[in-house]
Amino acid sequence: MTNTIVNWRIHQRLSVAYPVIFGGAPFVGEGTISNISKTGCSVSCDRTVLMGSYIKLSVLLPDPTSSLFIELGKVRWVKDQTFGVEFIRVPTLTRHRLDRVVSHEQAIEANLLSVPA
Numbered sequence: 001m002t003n004t005i006v007n008w009r010i011h012q013r014l015s016v017a018y019p020v021i022f023g024g025a026p027f028v029g030e031g032t033i034s035n036i037s038k039t040g041c042s043v044s045c046d047r048t049v050l051m052g053s054y055i056k057l058s059v060l061l062p063d064p065t066s067s068l069f070i071e072l073g074k075v076r077w078v079k080d081q082t083f084g085v086e087f088i089r090v091p092t093l094t095r096h097r098l099d100r101v102v103s104h105e106q107a108i109e110a111n112l113l114s115v116p117a
Contacts (some may be wrong), residue, residue, distance in 0.1 A: 002076075013034060013035040013036065013037045013040075013041075013042075014035060014036055014037065014102060014105040014106060014109060015031055015034065015035050015109070016033055016034070016035060016036050016083055016105060017033070017034065018032065018033040018036070018059050018060060018061060019031075019032060019033075019059075019060040019063070020032065020033050020041075020043055020054045020057055020058065020059050020060065021056070021057070021058045021060075022043065022045075022056065022073075022085075023055060023056055024049045024053050024054055024055040024056070024059045027047065029045050029046075029047035029049070030045065030047075031043045031044055031045025031047070031089060032044050032045070032081070033059060036059075036101070036102065036105070037102060038098060038099060038102050039072075039085075039086060040076070040085050040086045040087055041057075041084070041085050041087075042082055042083065042085070043057075043080075043082065043083055043085060044081055044082045044086075045081060045083075047113075049078060049083045050075065050078070050079060051075055051076070051078045051083075052074070053072075053074070053075045054072060054073070054074055054075075054088075055073050055075065055085065056069070056070060056071060056072065056073070056074055057069070057070040057085065058070075061101060065097075068094055068097055068098055068101070069091065069094055070085075070087050070089075070090055070094070071089040071090065071091060072087075072088045072089035073085040073086060073087050073088055074086050074088055075088075082088060100101055
């Protein structure tokens with residue numbers, strides 16, 4: 001029997017390095033988003049976070065506009081100092097900005113992949 005890895009994600013995750021501030025009752029932490037999609041992200045940090053926790057996130061983007069504010073996310077998995085977040089509640093304007101950020105990152109990734117070696 002072969003070991004097959006199945007990717008159940010609907011949206012492609014894109015590699016990024018965005019600073020993030022997150023918090024839930026009763027903690028606040030800082031970290032770095034290492035990948036992002038339209039429905040979630042993974043965060044690396046020094047803080048211990050429990051699977052199943054509900055958190056808010058403020059993602060600091062490289063452009064000069066305000067940060068992306070995710071009103072509600074759920075920690076779906078934790079491994080060492082990294083955890084995955086599903087975005088549950090995202091304000092409409094933030095959703096549009098998130099879509100633009102993801103589309104921009106996809107375009108950058110596509111250009112990097114198509115550059116001849």
